[in-house]
Amino acid sequence: MNQKSIDFLLENSGPVIQYRLRKEILQNISQIEEENLLEQIYQTPFFKLVKSYAKPNGYIGMGMHGGDNWHGMKLKETPLQDGESAARLLSYYAIPKNHPLVLGFVNAMRNDETLREEFSYIPPEIPRFEKRFRGLNSGYCLMTLIYAMQAMLGHGDDECVIPFQKLSLEAFRSILLLSSFNEITKTRQSKAKYNYPYIEEDTYFPCQYNLETLAYTKAWRTEENIRLMVDALNHFNIITHDDNPIHVKIDSKYYVPFPLNMGNSPIRPFQADKIHNITYRRILTEIAMLGVAENVGVIKDSVVNIMDALDDDGILKIRFDLPHNKRYSPKNIDYPSPYVDMRLEPDRKRALDCDLTFWAVQFLHLVQNS
Numbered sequence: 075m076n077q078k079s080i081d082f083l084l085e086n087s088g089p090v091i092q093y094r095l096r097k098e099i100l101q102n103i104s105q106i107e108e109e110n111l112l113e114q115i116y117q118t119p120f121f122k123l124v125k126s127y128a129k130p131n132g133y134i135g136m137g138m139h140g141g142d143n144w145h146g147m148k149l150k151e152t153p154l155q156d157g158e159s160a161a162r163l164l165s166y167y168a169i170p171k172n173h174p175l176v177l178g179f180v181n182a183m184r185n186d187e188t189l190r191e192e193f194s195y196i197p198p199e200i201p202r203f204e205k206r207f208r209g210l211n212s213g214y215c216l217m218t219l220i221y222a223m224q225a226m227l228g229h230g231d232d233e234c235v236i237p238f239q240k241l242s243l244e245a246f247r248s249i250l251l252l253s254s255f256n257e258i259t260k261t262r263q264s265k266a267k268y269n270y271p272y273i274e275e276d277t278y279f280p281c282q283y284n285l286e287t288l289a290y291t292k293a294w295r296t297e298e299n300i301r302l303m304v305d306a307l308n309h310f311n312i313i314t315h316d317d318n319p320i321h322v323k324i325d326s327k328y329y330v331p332f333p334l335n336m337g338n339s340p341i342r343p344f345q346a347d348k349i350h351n352i353t354y355r356r357i358l359t360e361i362a363m364l365g366v367a368e369n370v371g372v373i374k375d376s377v378v379n380i381m382d383a384l385d386d387d388g389i390l391k392i393r394f395d396l397p398h399n400k401r402y403s404p405k406n407i408d409y410p411s412p413y414v415d416m417r418l419e420p421d422r423k424r425a426l427d428c429d430l431t432f433w434a435v436q437f438l439h440l441v442q443n444s
Contacts, residue, residue: 076381078388079435087428089114090418094168095432099439115167118420120409123152124160125175131185132178133192134160137199138219139412144196153409157192161223162410165290166418171228180229183220205324210241212273213281213331214322222283222290230291239294242284246306249280255318255338262321262328272321272328279320280306281332282357282412289360304369307341307361311371314340332412343375344437346383347393349402355415355433362437367444377441380434390430404429 083095093111096103103111115121127135135150136142138157142150153159161179169176182188193203193216206216221238224230230239252258258279259271273279288294288303317337321328335341336351344358358376368374385391394403405426410416418432419425 076384076388076435076438078386079384079390079431080388082388083428083432083435086424087432088419089118090167091428091432094418095435097168099435112170115169118167120154120163120420121167121169123154124163127155127160128175128178129182131188131191132180132182133157133188134175134179134182136195137193138216138223140193140199140202141196149195153411156411158219158223159409159411161227162412162416165223165226165228166410166416176227176229180224180227183224184234189220208324209275209322209329209331210238211245211276211278212322213245213279213284213333214275214324214329218281218283218332222286225287225290228290230287231293235287235291236293238287239291242280242287243294243299243302245278245280245284247302248278249306249310249313250302252309252313254313255320259320260323268319270319270321270328272323275322275324279331280310280334282334283332285334285357285360289363295365300365303364304366307366307370307372310334311340314338316340341372343372344379344383346379346391347396347399349392349399352402352404352407352414354402355437359433359437359440362440362444365444367441373441377438380437384431384434388431389427390434392430 080095080100083091087095089111093108093115096111097108124134135155135157140156142148142156150156154163164176164179182192190203193199202216209215210217217238221230221235224232224235229235255271258273258277260273262269262272317339320331320333320338322331335357336353341357341361342348342350342354344355358372361370362373366373368377380390383390383392393399394405404415404417407414407417417425417429419428
């Protein structure tokens, strides 16, 4: 790791990065310092906003990865009033797993009656909840979200989530059997404008929530399983060419799954002059969290590219001035969501420099300590 990067963050970053840097990476934080930084995090506007969305039953927000408009009526004040966005913020802010807000949310996600109530705020959510286990293997399923969010909140090694860990490993194992996605997709007999290939709902196929569940948990980790993930991720890139839009068929309808990478495109290494999609850093981080070191090709290449992109002051620099990168620039990201990386710094003055540099330090730490 670059000491200048650490010095820059210690001098310039806000409480979230200060806390995560000192607790997770430097590991030099005292109990009093930890309590003080957490109290500062609890006073940040976004944390207070999420807290305001918590209900007496513990659930936060309305639904999860669901609609925020109904017949022209806006239902959610901010993106943080969605269950998934709220969970992501709590996770990215490293709120302790035993915090009452986290415990209440996790318990709500494990209570069928609470979920039934929370997924009835608009009529389309009711059948979505009733079919919440459909498509669990294939990457289009409400329960994939609910399991993954519990993992991100620090409760993914609990007994009720362990089966989803095993299913996630099987989904990645299935990739190793393929030389092409054509071996599992079918042709839709339709005159629809976008007549994408599809897979059946019981077909194993890894999605981003399988990866996140494994990234944030430990119970599955053996040398054999980590090697499986290395091989599967490398093989995914071998057989993936450009975008591979795939739908999942459930009954007579076709749904867009939650792809492992945007558009089921190859996973690209970090490049300072090429932002491939808005969540490119997130998937690289989650792969590094698996403990795979530099055995996954995109991780090895990313390490080299990150070191090259650190300037003389240890700040990670990305070419946001290039036309292509303006489309995917994180400059305007405020709220966490399924479709963006996360901003940890509310202060705009040096926010982006701190966010990107912390990511570089975190990423290198994860790789070096696998």
